[in-house]
Amino acid sequence: MSEQPVFKPFPLCTSCHAQTIAATFLSVARKIPSLKRFAYLPDGEKIVMEVSTPKGWKESDPTVVLVHGLCGSSRSNYMTRIARKLYKGKVRSIRLNLRGCGLGKGHGTKMYHSESSEDIWEALKEIKRDAPNSPIILVGFSLGGNFVLKTVGDRGEEAKALIDKVISVNPPIDMHSSIEHLSQNTFYERYFMAALREEVAYRHETFNKLPPIRIPVEMGLMDFIDFYIAPQSGQNNGRDYYHACSSGRLIHNIAVDCHILFAFDDPIVDCTIVDYKEVPENVDIVVTETGGHLGFLGIPGEKRGFHWMDSLLLEWIFEDHK
Numbered sequence: 001m002s003e004q005p006v007f008k009p010f011p012l013c014t015s016c017h018a019q020t021i022a023a024t025f026l027s028v029a030r031k032i033p034s035l036k037r038f039a040y041l042p043d044g045e046k047i048v049m050e051v052s053t054p055k056g057w058k059e060s061d062p063t064v065v066l067v068h069g070l071c072g073s074s075r076s077n078y079m080t081r082i083a084r085k086l087y088k089g090k091v092r093s094i095r096l097n098l099r100g101c102g103l104g105k106g107h108g109t110k111m112y113h114s115e116s117s118e119d120i121w122e123a124l125k126e127i128k129r130d131a132p133n134s135p136i137i138l139v140g141f142s143l144g145g146n147f148v149l150k151t152v153g154d155r156g157e158e159a160k161a162l163i164d165k166v167i168s169v170n171p172p173i174d175m176h177s178s179i180e181h182l183s184q185n186t187f188y189e190r191y192f193m194a195a196l197r198e199e200v201a202y203r204h205e206t207f208n209k210l211p212p213i214r215i216p217v218e219m220g221l222m223d224f225i226d227f228y229i230a231p232q233s234g235q236n237n238g239r240d241y242y243h244a245c246s247s248g249r250l251i252h253n254i255a256v257d258c259h260i261l262f263a264f265d266d267p268i269v270d271c272t273i274v275d276y277k278e279v280p281e282n283v284d285i286v287v288t289e290t291g292g293h294l295g296f297l298g299i300p301g302e303k304r305g306f307h308w309m310d311s312l313l314l315e316w317i318f319e320d321h322k
Contacts, residue, residue, distance in 0.1 A: 007288040010297045016265035019295025032084045039123035045108035050074045050095040054087045063134045064093045069142025071195035073102025109207045113233035117150040124162045135164040145171030153250025165257045173248035174273045181270040252278040259284045259316045263291030
């Protein structure tokens with residue numbers, strides 16, 4: 001589908017950890033004008049979206065729906081940074097919060113899990129009803145990248161009714177492999193476990209129908225999925241959860257145009273498990289040697305510049321709308 005892009009890391013951020021951490025903590029995006037909107041789900045709960053519509057946008061123009069990663073939200077740096085660039089390019093963006101995340105905190109008893117692709121589909125139906133002539137480009141980051149691939153992979157040709165294109169960055173398409181990969185690095189595992197422990201504590205303190213819960217301080221991510229996430233998502237154990245949640249087994253069924261971006265040195269997601277024999281022609285996979293996890297901080301002045309990932313995503317978004 002496209003020429004394979006070449007990524008060269010910023011000289012001071014050549015390691016995967018420097019790329020990942022610098023992009024997370026040193027890259028600050030300014031806010032953009034947005035309206036809060038609810039998407040109502042079949043089980044009576046709701047998720048919150050931030051809609052940013054620039055002046056001059058027409059209903060026939062594309063809408064880009066952005067989905068964040070684990071412990072992220074519509075206000076995550078990469079989300080607001082991309083949305084701001086789309087806004088300047090006169091493209092409407094909708095930043096979707098998964099259940100209980102960001103502005104949606106306190107609006108639902110359930111946690112985002114293997115069925116989050118169903119929530120995304122319901123939100124897309126509402127978006128399409130409001131602007132039926134606007135092509136939808138669905139973009140997901142990290143865990144959100146896995147969810148958007150599962151959204152289109154589950155539905156095959158049916159997905160074309162709502163989605164024109166899907167883009168996924170650093171998705172954990174094999175959840176078990178990626179959780180094992182992440183757990184090898186104590187820093188990242190502790191970071192995510194601290195955030196997840198806080199999310200769970202808030203939910204159980206906020207909603208009376210949820211019983212008191214204690215998550216052992218020493219519990220790692222794999223044990224946490226067995227202990228909490230799998231039962232919450234209706235699965236018997238972590239193994240069943242990983243299978244239900246992973247999009248890799250569905251890539252062969254993706255019918256919409258699709259771009260996937262991986263970094264070989266990603267410290268969080270294992271990208272070595274792609275079965276290229278199962279990848280259809282409409283799915284374009286780019287694997288860079290370096291870049292870390294949602295990093296891809298490049299060289300200013302060179303093609304695609306410092307925020308290399310952003311520039312590549314914008315190229316993919318606009319390639320059919322020049």
